[in-house]
Amino acid sequence: xxxxxxxxxxxxxxxxxxxxxxxxxxxxxxxxxxxxxxxxxxxxxxxxxxxxxxxxxxxxxxxxxxxxxxxxxxxxxxxxxxxxxxxxxxxxxxxxxxxxxxxxxxxxxxxxxxxxxxxxxxxxxxxxxxxxxxxxxxxxxxxxxxxxxxxxxxxxxxxxxxxxxxxxxxxxxxxxxxxxxxxxxxxxxxxxxxxxxxxxxxxxxxxxxxxxxxxxxxxxxxxxxxxxxxxxxxxxxxxxxxxxxxxxxxxxxxxxxxxxxxxxxxx
Numbered sequence: 001x002x003x004x005x006x007x008x009x010x011x012x013x014x015x016x017x018x019x020x021x022x023x024x025x026x027x028x029x030x031x032x033x034x035x036x037x038x039x040x041x042x043x044x045x046x047x048x049x050x051x052x053x054x055x056x057x058x059x060x061x062x063x064x065x066x067x068x069x070x071x072x073x074x075x076x077x078x079x080x081x082x083x084x085x086x087x088x089x090x091x092x093x094x095x096x097x098x099x100x101x102x103x104x105x106x107x108x109x110x111x112x113x114x115x116x117x118x119x120x121x122x123x124x125x126x127x128x129x130x131x132x133x134x135x136x137x138x139x140x141x142x143x144x145x146x147x148x149x150x151x152x153x154x155x156x157x158x159x160x161x162x163x164x165x166x167x168x169x170x171x172x173x174x175x176x177x178x179x180x181x182x183x184x185x186x187x188x189x190x191x192x193x194x195x196x197x198x199x200x201x202x203x204x205x206x207x208x209x210x211x212x213x214x215x216x217x218x219x220x221x222x223x224x225x226x227x228x229x230x231x232x233x234x235x236x237x238x239x240x241x242x243x244x245x246x247x248x249x250x251x252x253x254x255x256x257x258x259x260x261x262x263x264x265x266x267x
Contacts, residue, residue, distance in 0.1 A: 043175050044172055062086070062094065068150065070148055083108075093111040093112065097115045101117065225243075
């Protein structure tokens with residue numbers, strides 16, 4: 001039950017931390033896995049779910065307007081008048097096809113994808129970088145094995161529909177492991193601070209208990225980091241130093257405020 005309610009109890013409950021310092025390291029790892037699952041589900045729900053209808057709409061539009069392309073060992077063949085431009089009313093110029101050219105000379109600067117007879121270029125507008133892919137085989141052996149391939153809009157749309165069921169669990173798995181590894185490393189870092197705080201405790205805790213406590217004590221910062229995804233100003237305030245200070249305060253709560261009262265203070 002503590003694992004399920006830790007995102008709440010970790011903010012204020014001394015009795016919660018008194019129980020946590022008795023837990024095994026294995027239970028700490030189990031808790032981080034639980035926290036990672038929550039994080040990955042929130043990312044999927046709040047980021048992938050709202051954007052998917054727009055992605056579906058774009059793929060449908062792109063598939064309906066893409067001309068038929070035949071990839072041969074000599075280059076791309078198409079029957080449309082060139083240069084052919086696929087321009088979205090929302091995203092602007094998405095694709096320009098000009099198979100009359102074999103080089104990138106005269107490539108339009110405003111398009112995202114540019115296709116010549118032998119090359120496919122993707123432009124990263126944020127970094128102003130180009131990724132160039134050759135569309136023809138480079139060796140005689142590859143040319144001998146080459147089979148012409150017809151690329152159409154419905155073909156791409158079909159592959160998109162096949163990939164969507166794979167993308168969802170892939171997002172969950174990738175985000176889960178990124179968050180899990182991140183918080184394990186954070187726990188190891190905070191356990192060093194816990195060792196220092198432990199020097200001021202009358203009955204010292206073993207490192208295993210301090211590591212477990214660190215896994216739970218980082219919860220308030222982790223919860224605030226999750227909220228900062230939706231409240232940018234919170235993310236600005238929650239920098240590395242404030243995160244360390246806040247987590248150190250909760251470590252002090254878990255280490256010092258949970259110790260038994262001394263006989264002198266109980267008289």
